[in-house]
Amino acid sequence: MHRAYLLILLILSQEALATKALSVTYSSSIEPIAINVMHEWVLTIQSIDGNPITHADIVVEGGMPEHNHGLPTVPKVTKNLGNGRYLLQGIRFHMSGFWEMKITVKIEGDEHVVMFPLEL
Amino acid sequence: MINSRFWLVLLPALLFIWFFFKNLGHPPVWSDEELKQIKSLSIIDLKPPPPDPTNLVSDNPQAARLGRELFFDKKLSNTGTIACASCHMPTQHFRDLLPKGFAIGEAQRRTPSIVGGAYSPWHYWDGRKDSQWSQALAPLERPLEHGGNRTYYARYVIENYKDQYDMLFGFAPDLSDSDRFPIHAAPVDDPEWNSAWQNMTVQDRNIINRVFANIGKSIAAYERLLLPGATRFDNYVEAQLTGDENVDFSYDEVEGLRLFIGRAQCIDCHNGPLLTNNEFHNTGIANAEGEIPDKGRVQGVRELLSDPFNCFSEFSDSPNNCSELSFVRAGSELIGAMKTPSLRTLKPPFMHKGQLATLNDVIHHYNEAPSAMIGHNEAKPLNLSRHELQQLKKFLLTLDSSMPIEPRWLITP
Numbered sequence: 001m002h003r004a005y006l007l008i009l010l011i012l013s014q015e016a017l018a019t020k021a022l023s024v025t026y027s028s029s030i031e032p033i034a035i036n037v038m039h040e041w042v043l044t045i046q047s048i049d050g051n052p053i054t055h056a057d058i059v060v061e062g063g064m065p066e067h068n069h070g071l072p073t074v075p076k077v078t079k080n081l082g083n084g085r086y087l088l089q090g091i092r093f094h095m096s097g098f099w100e101m102k103i104t105v106k107i108e109g110d111e112h113v114v115m116f117p118l119e120l
Numbered sequence: 121m122i123n124s125r126f127w128l129v130l131l132p133a134l135l136f137i138w139f140f141f142k143n144l145g146h147p148p149v150w151s152d153e154e155l156k157q158i159k160s161l162s163i164i165d166l167k168p169p170p171p172d173p174t175n176l177v178s179d180n181p182q183a184a185r186l187g188r189e190l191f192f193d194k195k196l197s198n199t200g201t202i203a204c205a206s207c208h209m210p211t212q213h214f215r216d217l218l219p220k221g222f223a224i225g226e227a228q229r230r231t232p233s234i235v236g237g238a239y240s241p242w243h244y245w246d247g248r249k250d251s252q253w254s255q256a257l258a259p260l261e262r263p264l265e266h267g268g269n270r271t272y273y274a275r276y277v278i279e280n281y282k283d284q285y286d287m288l289f290g291f292a293p294d295l296s297d298s299d300r301f302p303i304h305a306a307p308v309d310d311p312e313w314n315s316a317w318q319n320m321t322v323q324d325r326n327i328i329n330r331v332f333a334n335i336g337k338s339i340a341a342y343e344r345l346l347l348p349g350a351t352r353f354d355n356y357v358e359a360q361l362t363g364d365e366n367v368d369f370s371y372d373e374v375e376g377l378r379l380f381i382g383r384a385q386c387i388d389c390h391n392g393p394l395l396t397n398n399e400f401h402n403t404g405i406a407n408a409e410g411e412i413p414d415k416g417r418v419q420g421v422r423e424l425l426s427d428p429f430n431c432f433s434e435f436s437d438s439p440n441n442c443s444e445l446s447f448v449r450a451g452s453e454l455i456g457a458m459k460t461p462s463l464r465t466l467k468p469p470f471m472h473k474g475q476l477a478t479l480n481d482v483i484h485h486y487n488e489a490p491s492a493m494i495g496h497n498e499a500k501p502l503n504l505s506r507h508e509l510q511q512l513k514k515f516l517l518t519l520d521s522s523m524p525i526e527p528r529w530l531i532t533p
Binding site for chain 1: 157387388389391392397398399400401443444446447448449453496498
């Protein structure tokens with residue numbers, strides 16, 4: 001009986017994740033974000049009910065849609081800081097204007113994509 | 121009779137009033153946002169160069185003195201006729217006026233200026249070097265530039281600059297045993313020199329590589345001092361910020377600046393006080409006549425990552441602190457992309473192989489934004505009028521400067 005409940009819960013939680021029920025926020029080591037400065041972000045990832053997501057695989061891409069080019073660097077998560085926090089290093093923007101940062105969070109095979117618009 | 125004299129006086133007067141009010145109609149008033157952008161381009165915002173942890177002597181004045189001597193020393197070449205200063209000419213803002221550099225023979229690309237190089241994480245048009253010291257080594261061994269080899273240079277510098285070398289880097293190694301250290305040896309195309317290098321032990325090669333790297337580090341300590349000076353544009357910005365109205369900057373120059381930060385979109389890449397983002401862009405520049413298109417940064421990154429003198433290498437003084445190289449971007453997006461050059465003190469010809477002969481050619485190229493031969497042109501047509509293009513050009517000519525460095529650093533020791 002208990003096992004059945006657990007299974008249902010598991011299915012429900014998978015569905016919740018699959019419907020992008022994730023909260024992703026970032027804080028930058030430089031504020032306001034300036035161009036041509038290498039810096040880092042701390043990403044905080046939580047489920048919609050506020051529980052930290054502690055073992056996510058994160059891929060970050062970014063670019064300027066208007067110019068059809070990406071970031072000048074390849075930012076990477078270099079450290080899991082625990083409690084749903086991840087250190088993202090190697091961020092540098094080289095032009096002012098409209099940027100999009102695409103954060104892909106993989107949790108147990110599910111992919112969640114969060115876009116951050118940035119006006120620099 | 122009275123009528124014609126009347127018009128003779130009135131017409132010029134009317135013309136004068138029309139010109140006066142036409143220009144008054146466009147006073148050089150800047151919004152706060154525009155002023156912020158303009159200030160960001162000014163030398164007022166230029167901080168001292170960032171430290172180079174990969175070169176422990178980068179800010180050492182004795183290293184700069186040795187570096188200056190090496191920079192002007194023609195013996196640092198296979199022919200005894202070529203110094204760094206032969207192409208990076210102090211009188212020409214540390215470049216030459218040729219489409220492609222010419223030393224022992226013609227180089228593959230145009231000589232870039234090294235002024236302000238201390239601010240850039242990348243060197244060369246394709247950024248295949250990640251420090252000034254590592255960059256300084258490459259031309260010494262290129263057959264059509266200095267054309268020599270590292271073992272010869274190591275012995276020459278230790279013999280001729282021994283005291284300075286010892287003081288900076290500790291006692292120089294003894295290279296007198298020519299069985300261990302041949303006169304000519306290096307991992308280069310020349311089969312004899314290459315074979316001699318391959319016959320040396322790994323330890324002996326490292327001894328030579330260490331001296332060779334120290335030659336580069338001394339030259340870099342000198343090059344770090346080469347910084348751009350204030351221009352008429354910088355004086356104009358200062359006047360705008362202090363409210364000084366007595367400033368030499370014409371109406372067309374002001375409007376050219378307005379285009380630069382606005383519709384001409386130059387500021388997208390030519391940003392910051394050096395008017396460059398030090399990054400790589402494909403702007404649809406045609407290949408040089410008779411040549412296949414230059415792959416640019418996509419090839420530069422490959423060479424950078426395998427460079428034995430890059431930030432990760434054992435010759436770097438901080439191989440665990442390579443924030444640029446650790447996150448460097450590679451890939452097809454960078455096909456045909458070249459490094460944005462600074463616009464301070466423009467000298468023709470322009471682009472990486474001198475493909476555009478004049479400043480007029482350059483601004484017309486960006487106005488049209490033709491398709492790239494390889495990769496894709498990031499720029500889009502600007503649709504500026506002929507008059508606006510001339511205003512833009514007039515603004516660009518206000519970026520001419522002398523250097524703030526003491527004159528003694530600019531002459532042959």
